[in-house]
Amino acid sequence: MPRAGLDVDAVTRAAAELIDEQGLAALTMTALAERVGVRPPSLYKHVPGGLVELTHRVATLAAQELAELFHGTRSDQGGAPALADVAGRFRRYVVDHPGRYAATAAAEPADEDDPLAIALRDSLDALGDVFDRYGLPQQEHVHAIRMLRSVLHGFAVLDAARGFRIDVDVDASVAWSLEVMDAGLRAVRHSP
Template structure:
């Protein structure tokens, strides 16, 4: 019988919190069981194992990130939306590096995987931001991939303390967002909407 008060959702939340504390790469079923005050086999009543736990944390992470970006760009357009969304992503990842790592490590399990819907919500928010740049719909996927690559790379390096150059990191972030903005404002002919 599962322990009272524990459910898949509460185990996932506890795992996400622990991933923030110790780092996603160090998260384990044994460590989580210890944190919850139960024996490791008891966790298997709520999750199917470490891969399932990581996947559930990944879905949670992508859902939270989508909400943060969506809320930040709501009612904004162009550079204002880009800047607000990028800052929201940066802040969320800095506050939740363990969750973010799990979201990037989680693998899609099939066509009905909730991770797909959560990741699509992130991309839909960025896609809404791109409307202000009048990019041809067939070219938006390329713009989205560029945007994700730039922001993901920056925040991943920042949270891993990979940006230890003496230049102010906030200045670098502003420079990158400005660079993205200028690139999106001057699309190649095939990128322009009629």
């Protein structure tokens, strides 16, 4: 019998908290069972797919949280303020939830109706709203989104690994990168 109050959502949230604290590699059924106060076999009543299903569920949770964050950006202002806002939200999320963020790269949607696929599309659509204000054609949104994600991912991962060893403020480097990106996007918009 499952423990009272323990359901798949509670197990998913506990897994998310565990990996945010200790890293994705720390996610085991034993460690999670200890955290939620049950024996490891009891967890399979909630997540029959074990670690693969848990990672997928945590990735879905993270993608949903990111979509919500991105939908709250100041995309209505457009330009540099919107880029800075989305960059700040993204970087804070990765710092606050490194395990969840890592899970988004570790899980793969099963098909287009998979909740993970839906949440990822929603987060990308929200980022697309930022680029609408630049007047970019819809078919160019994917390039702009990939550029922004690559830059932000790179800063987040390198910063978390203490990969920036030069004594120059990382925030200043992020701001500079966003200014260059903003200038480039404005130039692309005005090019023939």
